[in-house]
Amino acid sequence: MFALLGKNPVEAIRTIFWDPIFGEFAFYFRGQLLVKAAPLILIAIGLSLGFRAGVWNIGAEGQYIMGAIFGAAVGLAVFPTENRLIYPVMVVAGAFGGWAWAMIPAILKTVFRTNEILVSLLLVYVAQTVLAKAATGFLRNPEGAGFPGSRNFSSYPAAANPELIAGTGMHWGVVAAFVAVIAAFILLQRHILGFQIKLSGQAPRAARFAGVNPNRLVILCLGISGALAGLAGLFEVTGPSGQISIDFNVGYGFTAIIVAFLGRLNPVGILFAGLLMALTYIGGEMASTTLGLPSAAIQAFQGMLLFFLLACDLLTNFRIRLAQRERA
């Protein structure tokens, strides 16, 4: 694909995958890697629980936006006050925002059996218009001379999400991402709920006979993934992005779908997949500045990655099934 664009493919691959980690500016990019990977991992962990259970939440982008708006609104409401409690409250509000947004498809699914794929996705577009309203209307910086966008959180210490260790890119979102990975791992491996999730994904009928309440699972899965996406949104808006602007969201919610599948819906896999995907983002930026490679190429490249992965993944499943049939 890179060759088609008239660039040396080897060089392009090297710029994307090698230079950010080992190149001359690596000290900067390594930090950026964590910054980009954290929201992806957070969202993808939530999504993977749902995907495992056959609950298709593809509106993480909307939940991410709503989390950011809710959390930011709480922070901005108390603006110049300085208090240690503000940030934790904002985090909770962010998670609540994402959770509430995800509850819409969850409740519609359980009460009216409405398809959660379509509802959660259509809500992304609704969330985007809410975001536009927030940036130009009720959350606009009153001192911003009429420009869209909220106050910048980096100049508001009580609500900011700074780097914990300077130069590493570590912020609370990264911490939360690691916690989420561990929690999801334990949940799936050691907890009855994790077993129920896996069971109802693989054999819905058997799950119902085993006493699993499908509605409860839908609400739980969508709730968890919504809350995590909301968290990611809040960490992003208070940290790397700094303010609510019309387009602060950059499609993390959609890329996270790829991350979830790339990590084979496994928490540890998602951790690495998130890092890899973040690498393609950063490498893509680098490639676009140094090689003049269009940034959209990276998006297409990510999509292709997912195609290949799906093909390979299901081929392995296929082979396993054949072997079993021979035994029988």
Add this chain to the structure above:
Amino acid sequence: MMLGGIDPTLLVASLMVASVPIMLAALGELVVEKAGVLNLGVEGMMIMGAICGFVTAVETGSPTLGFLGGAVGATALSLVFGVLTQVLLTNQVATGLALTLFGLGLSSLIGQGYVGIKPPSTPDVPFGPLADIPELGIMFFSHDWMVYASILLVAGVAALLRYSRAGLVLRAVGESHEAAHALGYKVMRIRMLAIMFGGALAGLGGAYVSLVRVPQWTDGITSGAGWIALAIVVFASWKPWRVLLGAYLFGGITVLQLNLQAAGSAIPVEYLSMAPYLITILVLVIMSSGKGRASLNAPAALGQTFHASR
């Protein structure tokens, strides 16, 4: 005649235009789903059709070739989906999502050099005296040929599914692929053809967005039309004529909110522009609950992977 700052004649006229893309895409998806395949990549195929059609039309100067190009581009993308789901037996939901993500990326990659260019305009069909009828002429007889072609396509698909042998086979494959396979029909080949047909129609719809509706190229130009098309298939409970109805309904809402914005209504712009999506959700809820549950009408083998084991 004006109602609250809106001219109903022009409203109906623009409604006919606005509903073409979703109608075409929904019709294509209907055929795909009738064959038992759930392709969630409509949005991706539409946007590929939009950019391929746009590029072709700009380069050749012919909108007709542009529509053709759009259909070809989207069909190529749908072939990827077909090969993955039918030959490599991947999960249809995941593959469809991947198709959308890939289509969005690839389209903005192709479209880089084409931002801000105006495509050649598509001429209206000359209806002669019919177009001069007051009110009705503007409403129904002042459009380009794609508007009429899309309606004819709905009629064609409806007749094909209902009265022809091919339509019966297609429905059989969608209802029970095991039975169809046992009768000797090539399930995989039929589904492939259906997927390609769906891709071509989604591409036409996408090309219509970038060539007539907007008409220019911006990233993410279809802005959820593909997803609305998917919702319309559910709304139509898999019946072609209801696709027409649904598309006009949603086209009408979109046009109405745009007109209300232009007319300076008291409702803020943001709430108006989220209206089509909210109403789609509302309709989905209504259709999925209640007595005549739409899902009862769904093809029985929808979304199931078929592998000829015997």
